[in-house]
Amino acid sequence: MSSSGPLAGDVGGSARFAGYAWTAPSHKIMDQHNPRGQAALKRALVDRFAGGVSWIRSIGVEAMRTSRR
Numbered sequence: 001m002s003s004s005g006p007l008a009g010d011v012g013g014s015a016r017f018a019g020y021a022w023t024a025p026s027h028k029i030m031d032q033h034n035p036r037g038q039a040a041l042k043r044a045l046v047d048r049f050a051g052g053v054s055w056i057r058s059i060g061v062e063a064m065r066t067s068r069r
Contacts, residue, residue, distance in 0.1 A: 021049075021052065021053060021056065021063075023045050023046055023049040024045075024046055025046075026046065027042070027043060027046055030042045030043075030045070030046050
């Protein structure tokens with residue numbers, strides 16, 4: 001869809017359009033997948049993922065149980 005389409009200006013995000021939210025199950029795996037990422041952001045994503053899923057549910061989006069592998 002082009003930037004002039006109906007979603008133009010919509011913040012969106014992969015979780016919204018792909019239908020799932022994902023993070024690495026550990027800091028070690030996050031570092032393997034994103035070695036040049038900002039350390040504080042990577043740590044926050046791994047550590048606060050469950051809270052993010054809770055927020056997604058709180059706004060009325062159905063979300064299946066999270067799993068950590």
